[in-house]
Amino acid sequence: MxxxxxxxxxxxxxxxxxxxxxxxxxxxxxxxxxxxxxxxxxxxxxxxxxxxxxxxxxxxxxxxxxxxxxxxxxxxxxxxxxxxxxxxxxxxxxxxxxxxxxSPTDPASQEMARQVLEGAAISSGLTEQAHGSDLVSGQVRAEEVPGGFRLTGEKWAINNATRCRTIAVLARTGDGPRGFDVLMVDKTALAPESFRCLPKFRTHGIRGANISGIVFDNAFLPAEARLGRPRTGLETMLKGLQLSRTLCSALSLGPGEHALRLVLEGPGPGAPPSGSGGRTGGAERPEEARTLADAGADHLLNEAAAQVGCRGIHTFPQETGVVSAVLKYLLPTRADRMIADLGRLLGTRARLVDGDLDGRFQKLARDHRVVGLFDGNTLVNLNMLVNEFATLARHAEAPYDEEALRTAADPGRPLPPLNLAALRLTTRAGSSVLRALPDLAAAVAGTPAGPLAARLLGQYRRLVAELAEHRHPGLKVPRHVFAQADRLTLCWAGAAVLAVAAHAAPPEGDPLWADGLWQRAALGRVLAALGEPAERPAGQDQELVRALRDRLESGRSLTLMPHRVAEGVTR
The missing domain is CATH 1.10.540 (Butyryl-Coa Dehydrogenase, subunit A; domain 1)
Structure with missing residues (x-):
């Protein structure tokens, strides 16, 4: 927070x-x-x-x-x-x-702002059924004509395609990757016969979402509908996705917190005994406490990564391409596993549509599985990191801006103004968070988290040595290369934890921060995922669960920097 x-x-x-x-x-x-x-x-x-x-x-x-x-x-x-x-x-x-x-262009940008501020729904028309996430192969075409464009083709699996007023459509206006433009398509200004919306898709999760498609048939758009400079549409969309992928972190943190709250609250009236899932009187068996503690640690790990990533858009925006891919892969993946683990702890109650949990757990579990699919799926984001391997390895020992990192990691510091013009499609020097890892590990060397940080640094250095030998495999990426990208996201998240630990001022008297409790738990989860599990001190699981339950029972969020929530409180 x-x-x-x-x-x-x-x-x-x-x-x-x-x-x-x-x-x-x-x-x-x-x-x-x-x-x-x-x-x-x-x-x-x-x-x-x-x-x-x-x-x-x-x-x-x-x-x-x-x-x-x-x-x-x-x-x-x-x-x-x-x-x-x-x-x-x-x-x-x-x-x-x-x-x-x-890619601001007046008056189109001003008109977009006016519509959004008035509450109009805006959609993003990126994908096509035949090409999926392969945006470069898109075939929806906008032919330049006197006074504007004629748009023809179908965009598919679009969120809010039917209910939105305007769709930002990525359309082909030329050849190759430089042959695209983003066109602001206001449906209220189109001739009725020039477009039609496709029926709503039925989905397993987010069942109420308006996911459908739209077909254009020679639809006329004025010249001012184009966003940005001519033929820069793909660049515009890819930079925009860097921001949306980073903010997708909220779509994993929210359900993750909801799942934790449901389990920490314990069974309601008529629920089965603790042996069937859930707790009784706030006392878990050791295996239950371990599952809850691991879930809590994963949730806090995700939060630290998301906070550093979002604040980093202000402090090192040129690195957002790497950071957004890390977050969009790591958070949905780990939150899905965390929710599944909590579901096993709840047992049958996690599957019920009604019952004492009012169907909330099964709904959030269903809904969250969708998060890893949109705005670039798991493989898309891993592949983006693979493309950065050479740069990340080459600049692993390069200097970084210590002040920028401190600001990104400390939620009490004011942020510099947002500068979207500084976004870049590829990084020039890799990631500041990763380059800072040796210094961050040294900063906690004398603390309880020190040994874990040293082991994480060892893992990272071995990975960098592997990446230095990497040769881009072309279109077909071997499985072990994706595994390296997965390890890279874990090292980045671990470094984010250390950055927050080194630079953020903990809430006074907060047991979650005492003796580096949450940092030790989160780093332990990172090391376990890297194949190097660490022994956890006796009582650590119970301490973490108690600290989280204290937040819940006092009406606060399950976050590093807690705030009051609207849910009813017990004290």
Whole structure:
């Protein structure tokens, strides 16, 4: 949790109402009803717009409230903690509009800002059924004609394609990778016969989301519909995806926290005894405590990585390509495993559509499996990291900006202004967070986390030696190369944990920070995933669970820097 954003996030969450109250607009019960009906949550969407969430998708220079990326992360996380369908359905406007900020072109950017601020839904028309994530092979074509373009073709699996007003369409206007433009397609301005929306797709998770497609038939667009310079559409979209992939962290942190809360709260009336899953009176058996502690450590690991990544957009924006790929791969992957582990702890109760958990666990588990698929799936993000191997290895020992790293890791520090013009498709010197790992390990050498940090540094140095020998395999990437990319994401996340530990001021008297408790637990999870499990001190699991439960029972978020939440409290 970013310290300076806590009051705003608390006020926003409180304005959405207590989700435990069944009659509330944005209650767990209402979200469950909408999920069963496979209905889009229009009333909840209106509530979010009334609270001004859409303003945080628009930069301040265009009249919006987007000044600090971590604020957007926390607001979306608050929504995703309640319901992932709503978080995905609303936040897709950010991806649809972001090209207007990455490659600003007046008056198109001003018009995009006006629509978003008014609460219009914006979609991103990237994918096509025949090509999936291979954007370069896209065949939707925009022919330049006097006064504008004629758009023809089909975009497929588009979030909000039917209900949105405007779609930012990646269309082919020439040949090769430089033959694309992003066109702002306002459906209300099109001739009715020039487009049609496809039926809503039925999905296993996020059942109420409006995922469909759209077909254009010689649709006329004015020349000012083009965003950015001619033939830079692919670059615009790829830079925009760097931002949206980073913010997708909220879509894993929210459900992860929801799952943890459900298990920490324990069984409700009529639930089975502890041996069938759940707890009794707050006392877990050792294996239950270990599962809960591992889940909590994974959640805090994800949070540290997301916070450093989001703040890093301000402090080292030129590295966002690497960081966004790390986060978009690592967080959905680890959160899926964490939720599955917690489900096994709950037993049958995790699968029930109704029952004492009101179907909440099975819904969030279903919904979250979708997060790893959009805005670039798992293999897409790993492949992006593979493309950076040579640069990361070559600059592994290069200097880094210590002040920029400190600002990225310390949530109490003010951030420099957001500079989207500094985004780059590829990095020039790899990752500052990784280059800082030797210094970060040295900084904690005399603490309880020191031995774990030293082992992580050893793992990273072995990986760098492997990457230095890497030769790009071409189109067919061997499995072991993807495994190296996976290890790279773990080393980056471990370094993010150490950066937060070294630079953030812990909340006074917080047991989660005492003796480096959460850092030790998170680093232990990283090392275990790297194949080098560490022994955990006696009682560490129980201490971590107690610290998390204390947050829950005092009405605070399950975060490193806790804030008040709208859920009912016991004290």
């Amino acid at each position: 970013t310290i300076t954003t806590a009051p705003a996030v608390e006020a926003f969450d409180r304005a959405l109402g207590d989700p435990g109250e069944p009659d509330g607009v944005f209650s767990y019960a209402r979200c469950n009803e909408l999920d069963k009906a496979e209905a889009f949550p229009d009333e909840i969407c209106a509530l979010l717009n009334a609270q001004g969430l859409q303003r945080h998708y628009v930069p301040e220079e265009y009249g919006g409230a987007l000044g600090e990326v971590p604020v957007v992360l926390e607001l979306l996380r608050a929504v995703a903690r309640r319901d992932l369908t709503m978080a995905i359905g609303h936040s897709k406007t950010f991806l649809g509009a972001v090209g207007a900020w990455v």
